[in-house]
Each structure stands twice: as structure tokens, then as C-alpha cells.
Amino acid sequence: MESESKRLLQSMLNGAAEVISKKDELNRINVFPVADGDTGSNLASLMQAIIDHVSLKDYSTKELLEEVASAALIGARGNSGMIFAQYLNAVAESYHHLESTFDGLVQAFQKAVHKAYDALLDPKEGTILSVMKAWSEALAGSYEVDRSFPQSLLNAQIVAEQALINTEFQMPILRKNRLVDSGAKGFYYFIAGLTNAYCGGAVSAPVSVAVKEQLEEHIHFETSEPVYRYCSEFIIKQATVSHQTLREVLAFKGDSLVIAGNEKQIKIHIHTNEPQEVLCSLAEYGVMTYQKVDDMRLQYEVTKKPRAKIAIVTDSIADLPEAFLLEHQVHVLPMNILAGEENFLDKLTIGPALMQGKLVQQLPMSTAQPTIRTVDALLSFLENKYEHVLVIAVSAKLSGTYQLIKQRIKARNLSSDWIRVIDSKLNSVAQGLLVKQAVELVETGEAWEGVFQKIEQLIGQTFIYVAVADLSPMVQSGRIPRVLGKIAQKLSLYPIVSLDESGDGKLIGVSFSQKQSMKKIIKKVAKIQLQELAMTHVSSERDAEIWQKQFEKETGKAGYLVDSSAAIAISAGLGSVAVAGIKKGETR
Numbered sequence: 001m002e003s004e005s006k007r008l009l010q011s012m013l014n015g016a017a018e019v020i021s022k023k024d025e026l027n028r029i030n031v032f033p034v035a036d037g038d039t040g041s042n043l044a045s046l047m048q049a050i051i052d053h054v055s056l057k058d059y060s061t062k063e064l065l066e067e068v069a070s071a072a073l074i075g076a077r078g079n080s081g082m083i084f085a086q087y088l089n090a091v092a093e094s095y096h097h098l099e100s101t102f103d104g105l106v107q108a109f110q111k112a113v114h115k116a117y118d119a120l121l122d123p124k125e126g127t128i129l130s131v132m133k134a135w136s137e138a139l140a141g142s143y144e145v146d147r148s149f150p151q152s153l154l155n156a157q158i159v160a161e162q163a164l165i166n167t168e169f170q171m172p173i174l175r176k177n178r179l180v181d182s183g184a185k186g187f188y189y190f191i192a193g194l195t196n197a198y199c200g201g202a203v204s205a206p207v208s209v210a211v212k213e214q215l216e217e218h219i220h221f222e223t224s225e226p227v228y229r230y231c232s233e234f235i236i237k238q239a240t241v242s243h244q245t246l247r248e249v250l251a252f253k254g255d256s257l258v259i260a261g262n263e264k265q266i267k268i269h270i271h272t273n274e275p276q277e278v279l280c281s282l283a284e285y286g287v288m289t290y291q292k293v294d295d296m297r298l299q300y301e302v303t304k305k306p307r308a309k310i311a312i313v314t315d316s317i318a319d320l321p322e323a324f325l326l327e328h329q330v331h332v333l334p335m336n337i338l339a340g341e342e343n344f345l346d347k348l349t350i351g352p353a354l355m356q357g358k359l360v361q362q363l364p365m366s367t368a369q370p371t372i373r374t375v376d377a378l379l380s381f382l383e384n385k386y387e388h389v390l391v392i393a394v395s396a397k398l399s400g401t402y403q404l405i406k407q408r409i410k411a412r413n414l415s416s417d418w419i420r421v422i423d424s425k426l427n428s429v430a431q432g433l434l435v436k437q438a439v440e441l442v443e444t445g446e447a448w449e450g451v452f453q454k455i456e457q458l459i460g461q462t463f464i465y466v467a468v469a470d471l472s473p474m475v476q477s478g479r480i481p482r483v484l485g486k487i488a489q490k491l492s493l494y495p496i497v498s499l500d501e502s503g504d505g506k507l508i509g510v511s512f513s514q515k516q517s518m519k520k521i522i523k524k525v526a527k528i529q530l531q532e533l534a535m536t537h538v539s540s541e542r543d544a545e546i547w548q549k550q551f552e553k554e555t556g557k558a559g560y561l562v563d564s565s566a567a568i569a570i571s572a573g574l575g576s577v578a579v580a581g582i583k584k585g586e587t588r
Contacts, residue, residue, distance in 0.1 A: 011198040016047035018193030030182040039182040042078030049075025065092040080183025082269040086260030090115035110140040126170025128183035134163035153195040228271040231294040236286030293348040310442040311386040316346035317394040318431040336368040369401040389419040395503030425503030429534040430464035430580035461583040466497040467517035469575030526554040529584040533559035538569040
């Protein structure tokens with residue numbers, strides 16, 4: 001069955017391509033468990049990982065199934081994606097035959113269904129599970145009678161199609177919207193594409209006319225707001241814990257829990273309000289190699305109640321109040337925070353308390369731009385939801401984020417009439433203030449070109465001053481020239497740091513104490529006619545609040561005060577306090 005394995009691989013790849021081609025349709029009909037319109041994107045991510053990671057070569061059947069299962073775990077996202085990945089992993093685990101046989105293959109497909117059900121805390125019928133079960137049982141039953149694998153595939157597809165149609169009547173929310181389940185339909189497309197390729201095109205169109213008509217009639221859906229805010233996923237390697245123990249540990253931290261994988265790596269999916277707590281729990285049981293956190297509540301609000309026709313996107317270095325970001329539907333790309341061998345997502349899986357602990361331990365820490373997959377996933381979500389998208393990125397002199405987003409836009413061939421990226425030449429609360437201004441412009445109905453031009457103009461009117469408590473992090477990160485930094489350290493001087501016109505860090509003054517630095521900054525800012533003011537700090541809230549009152553007294557502007565992003569904390573160090581403002585100026 002060596003050549004048969006190659007035929008099976010090509011058929012699976014055809015199934016994967018079929019799912020990817022139906023991504024937009026699957027997104028449109030996604031209403032369960034949350035109407036976040038991303039089931040198609042999530043399944044497409046899994047299928048793309050299979051296409052990218054499984055080479056076209058001769059495998060034994062067992063080797064092929066293991067390769068596909070491993071790739072599926074890499075690409076799995078969302079409920080349906082995780083269940084699909086667990087199913088493929090269970091197929092690989094269930095195939096114990098040393099020699100390749102069709103008997104072993106159909107048995108593995110059937111046995112894997114039970115493991116897919118077991119991966120969920122609360123498995124429900126009328127979902128992808130129902131179609132998996134119907135298909136795998138029909139495949140095994142047909143093969144036992146006919147002893148023909150191609151004929152069994154054809155027979156099983158007919159049964160799977162009926163199971164797919166039945167999902168509309170198994171779940172109240174699907175019945176209400178007269179829709180089949182999106183994940184179930186994704187699985188159906190996969191086995192339809194696989195069957196079509198394996199049987200040489202001897203099957204009919206992969207979906208019935210009745211189901212197609214449902215799609216065209218119903219585009220807007222009614223569903224409830226998500227109970228938990230974040231859809232979180234983690235992969236741990238070298239796990240020292242059973243799936244059952246993980247279920248017990250995580251059962252009270254959220255819902256939609258799915259655990260997939262094997263002894264090499266385990267992937268966990270959970271809807272939760274506290275992704276940081278989930279991460280801390282998982283960190284005890286293995287090496288964390290992957291994290292993804294999506295804001296389901298934001299996705300829901302954007303889909304159901306969009307505030308504006310222009311999307312504002314930024315990265316997590318922009319310091320803004322969390323409530324503001326959600327209320328005004330600002331999309332944030334999380335920076336990656338590297339601490340020793342660990343990886344975190346800025347403001348999602350690492351916050352002020354955990355960050356302080358890492359800094360106190362003096363672990364080697366650094367930042368990395370968002371991943372390509374994170375950027376692409378956001379761009380996919382924004383398409384067809386907004387007339388325009390404006391991205392305000394951290395200074396290109398300080399991070400590769402601006403260039404990365406530009407590159408992904410080019411790679412996806414997105415029009416500059418739809419999306420543009422601005423190099424803010426700023427960071428932290430200064431970047432945050434610029435984002436805030438953009439939000440105000442789009443929500444008051446400013447035209448697309450006007451928003452772009454006014455934000456570009458405001459960059460030159462925006463400043464930031466940082467009173468550093470310890471110079472070492474800035475010297476180590478290269479934000480301040482090493483020689484200059486070493487001299488200041490020897491003299492026990494406390495620097496005042498800012499950004500130049502190009503967005504690069506610069507030393508603008510020194511003091512004999514941080515308190516003295518802040519007095520100098522207050523005096524400097526008090527002379528400016530201000531439009532906006534904001535402050536941030538790194539684990540120094542009490543001092544920051546005192547200085548905030550001083551700024552309000554001197555300038556008449558209170559502004560907001562927030563914890564610093566982890567990315568800023570790494571470069572500025574513990575105890576740092578920053579103030580940013582926008583100077584009044586004529587806006588054309």
C-alpha cells in the first residue's frame with residue numbers, strides 16, 4: 001500500500017485545498033459556539049499547515065498519518081480546528097498496523113471519533129463531531145461489506161452529507177438561523193475533496209442545492225454575546241500531565257475546553273477571561289511553545305454593532321486603557337515578549353505583575369514583532385467588515401512591526417485604497433494618544449483621506465518624555481548609546497529620554513534623581529499649549545499618580561494613566577514613568 005499512501009496523501013491535500021477555497025462561506029455561516037465569523041479562517045489555517053508541512057513523498061501509511069497529525073496541531077485554531085486536529089491525531093494513534101492495510105485505516109478513522117469526543121469537556125451533537133461520527137461509521141460499515149475503499153468513500157460521503165443537513169435541526173441556534181453547522185460543513189468539504197481526488201472525480205458537487213440556497217438567503221445572524229472574552233490556545237511540549245488532569249485543572253477557568261495532541265506535544269483551546277491565569281497553570285506541566293489569544297468580545301461587537309466604517313489597528317506597544325480599546329473597537333496586534341526560554345503575548349498572557357517578577361529575576365528579556373500568522377489572521381478578519389483600515393504602528397526605528405505589516409499587505413495584494421500603514425515614529429503613550437485621535441476622527445465621520453492626513457500631521461505635534469529609574473535596560477537594549485550610558489551610570493545620573501523626529505531614542509537630559517527628572521519634565525511640559533496628555537509607568541503607580549496630579553495642576557490636563565506595555569518595560573526598566581502629549585496646532 002506504499003503507492004496507495006501517496007494516493008491518500010494527494011487526496012488529503014485535495015481535501016485541504018477544498019476547505020481553504022470555501023473559507024469565506026464557512027466564515028459567513030459561523031454562529032456556534034460564538035458568531036465570531038472565523039470558523040472558515042480557523043479550518044483554513046489547519047489545512048494550510050498540512051499543505052505546508054507534509055511533503056509530497058512516499059510514506060508508510062503510519063508515517064503519513066503521523067505527519068498529517070503533527071501538521072494539524074501546528075495550524076489548529078478555534079473549536080472546530082482543535083477538534084479536527086484531535087481527530088487526525090487520534091487517527092494516527094489508532095493506526096497500529098506495521099503493514100499498511102485498508103482494514104487498519106478504516107478502523108483508525110472509526111476509533112478516532114471516540115477520542116475526538118473525549119477531547120471536549122461538553123461534546124454536543126449537531127456539530128463537526130456528528131458528521132465525523134456519521135462518516136467514519138459509514139466508511140467502516142461499507143468497507144466491511146464491499147471490501148472496496150473507493151466505493152466505501154463514496155458511500156460514506158452520502159451519509160456525511162445527510163448528517164451535515166441534519167445539524168440544522170440538532171442545535172437551537174442553527175435551527176433559528178436555518179443554517180448547518182460551519183465546522184461540520186468544513187469537515188464535509190474535506191472528505192468530499194478527499195473522496196473526489198481518490199475516486200478520480202467520480203462524485204457529484206460537494207454540497208446539495210438546498211444547503212447552498214440557505215447560504216444565499218441568510219447572511220445576518222442572531223446570536224448571544226460570548227460568555228468569556230478571549231479564545232485562547234496554547235501548545236506545551238515535553239508535557240508531564242495527562243489530558244484528564246488538564247481538564248480538571250482548567251475546568252473552572254472558562255468553557256469550550258478542547259485538549260488535543262499526544263505525548264510529544266499537547267494543544268489546549270479554552271474560552272476564558274483570564275488567559276494569563278491559564279498560562280500560569282499550564283507552565284507547570286511542560287515547555288510553552290505557542291500561544292494565541294483572540295478577543296471574541298471585540299470580534300462580536302465589530303460583527304454585530306460596528307462603531308465606524310474605518311478600522312483603527314495598532315500594536316500592543318501603544319499604551320491605552322483596556323476599556324477604551326474595547327469600547328471603541330480598536331484592533332491590537334500583540335508583540336511577542338521573550339523571557340529566557342519562555343514566550344508571552346504582550347498585554348494578553350503577560351501583565352504588570354508577571355512582568356515585574358521577570359524583571360526582578362533579571363532574566364534576559366527581549367521583544368519580537370507579531371507573528372506573520374497573527375497579522376494575516378487579523379487582516380482576514382477585517383476584510384469585508386470595514387470600508388477602510390488604518391494601521392498606526394510603533395516607530396519603525398524601534399521595531400520591525402511597521403515593515404512586517406507592509407510586507408503582509410503586499411503579499412496579500414491588498415489595495416492602498418482599503419488599507420494604509422502609518423509609521424507613528426512614536427511609542428508607548430505617545431503612540432496611544434495618536435491612536436486615540438484617529439478613533440475620534442473616524443467616529444465623528446471624518447473622511448478616509450482626511451483621517452490619514454490629519455494623523456500624519458499630528459505625529460510632528462506629539463512628544464514623549466521618560467524619567468528612567470535605572471539606566472541599565474536602556475543601555476542593554478541599545479535605546480541609548482552604550483558609551484554615553486556607561487558614563488551616566490558611573491556618575492549615578494538619572495536620564496531623561498525621548499524620541500527624535502525619525503522615531504529613534506535620544507537622551508535629552510540627566511538628573512541626580514528620578515524625582516528631579518520629573519520636575520524638569522513637568523517644567524518643560526508646562527510651557528507647551530497642550531491638546532492631550534497621558535502617562536504610563538512600569539510598576540510605579542503611586543509615584544505616577546503623584547506626578548499626574550502635578551501635571552494637571554501645571555497644565556490643566558489630567559489625561560489617562562495606564563500600566564506600561566511589557567515591551568516598554570523591558571527597554572525602560574522597573575520604576576520608569578513616562579508622559580506624552582499632543583501640542584496644540586492648526587489642523588488643516
